[in-house]
């Protein structure tokens with residue numbers, strides 16, 4: 001992997017995580033999928049760099 | 064096998080108070096001889112306050128219960144005179160391994176920071192902690208301190224009056240009454256004091272049912288914490304394995320919501336589960352087993368008139384962060400010096416409101432941490448499960464996901480950022496020792512700083528001196544001069560000086576920082592002392 005940052009980078013992990021989960025509260029599965037799609041697009045725009053985005057896609061594909 | 068928890072340590076004895084025609088009056092009574100009540104009693108006694116503890120039982124905690132003792136609780140125990148004994152007996156561990164399904168996803172090391180007397184955690188059975196506290200009380204009694212424990216004294220009713228508290232107590236010789244100026248209710252989760260006042264917990268979060276077992280086994284497992292998410296031997300649930308002294312292992316198996324406790328507790332049901340976890344070939348013996356339903360909840364207020372709630376009577380959390388006993392001991396560490404000053408009329412009664420403020424805040428912090436762990440361990444929805452599993456899968460290969468794995472955030476002390484006892488912070492850094500924070504430890508004169516502060520207010524001077532006397536202060540204040548040397552230089556910068564050449568810190572008797580400044584000014588120090596005592 002080249003450019004992508006895979007070291008911890010989130011400031012307050014637990015707070016972030018609980019906000020992420022809380023954001024899904026009360027959503028149907030369908031709505032959660034839609035929510036995640038919007039979220040990924042917003043964050044991708046923030047990242048911007050096509051190399052990094054390509055790397056992220058690769059990593060997410062691995063199982 | 065000899066088990067300390069079957070041995071009476073403070074047997075019922077009839078007291079002269081029971082025959083007396085007049086109602087005997089005490090300044091401070093403590094209900095409950097658990098870790099919290101015992102710590103409070105010792106703290107008050109060594110500060111010269113006469114104290115009596117009442118407990119319905121006469122033995123230490125039945126079975127192991129708490130095992131993880133945090134650094135801050137050890138530092139407090141050091142001040143009470145049992146810290147080293149706990150450290151000597153306890154198991155120190157740093158390595159934690161996290162498993163998901165049938166594979167290890169990663170391991171972490173607590174990486175202890177140098178220059179502290181106590182490690183981040185030790186594992187020690189609760190019954191040992193209580194036994195050490197009781198023998199410390201015996202030692203103080205021999206030295207002539209006014210401290211007493213009465214076993215077989217069950218408090219049945221409590222009356223909270225404006226000028227005193229009256230108790231109705233049941234013993235094998237019948238009932239009697241006592242009164243006191245102040246009552247500390249350390250009578251645990253089912254607190255009679257709480258129900259007697261018609262009070263309840265506010266906000267109750269049900270966590271889950273857990274099978275808790277202590278086993279001894281021949282197999283040599285390393286000294287580490289192992290946590291399993293969704294393991295093959297406990298599908299859809301979690302499991303924890305942890306080492307205690309005397310070759311005893313703690314096993315926590317999550318059981319889920321919908322279970323029959325009595326059925327699950329039977330040996331014929333417990334043994335196969337443990338075999339599946341430990342391996343068929345491992346020989347083990349069950350020392351103790353129980354099923355707990357863990358909950359998160361707290362009282363709205365910990366001070367009600369002349370009654371102060373501390374420990375499990377005031378708040379409860381699930382055990383993943385080891386926050387129960389550890390935070391209870393911090394409650395009374397916070398309370399006892401304030402109560403002493405109020406009793407001596409050196410501080411107004413309103414100082415006790417800061418106990419309520421600071422410790423309710425700490426309990427809220429503990430509950431937030433605990434429920435976040437639970438949400439990660441037991442995801443409540445499909446999407447939450449998907450995120451949880453994604454984190455665990457990614458954590459096997461990628462560092463960034465590891466801090467998101469939450470198998471319990473281990474107890475650290477709260478910083479009382481918004482306490483009214485705080486003076487304006489005179490320094491910009493270091494952040495860790497900002498006003499309201501617990502004072503970090505430091506190697507000092509072949510010993511450690513936190514061993515030197517005693518039970519009173521303390522001024523620490525770093526690279527500077529106070530030449531005048533502080534005798535005209537309204538309270539005894541101890542001064543400790545610390546100069547930069549080879550052994551402590553880096554620690555001092557990192558923990559106390561930050562960008563400054565010199566510094567002056569004011570510590571409360573519970574070693575929390577009440578004020579700090581880059582230089583000494585007598586007027587400012589005096590103001591800070593007044594503020595920290597509610598004067």
Ligand SMILES: Cc1cc2nc3c(=O)[nH]c(=O)nc-3n(C[C@H](O)[C@H](O)[C@H](O)COP(=O)(O)OP(=O)(O)OC[C@H]3O[C@@H](n4cnc5c(N)ncnc54)[C@H](O)[C@@H]3O)c2cc1C
Nearest residue numbers: 095097099119129130131218250251255374375387388389
């Ligand atoms: C399985 C398990 C694991 C845990 N692990 C940890 C851990 O690793 N770390 C941690 O910090 N905490 C842990 N805890 C929590 C910890 O055990 C409690 O927080 C702790 O015992 C609270 O102490 P306490 O003194 O407030 O109350 P208790 O220990 O409950 O003591 C209350 C005392 O009051 C007495 N009493 C009650 N009612 C009356 C009455 N009416 N009259 C007179 N006396 C009365 C009782 O006899 C008892 O002695 C764990 C708990 C469990 C169950």
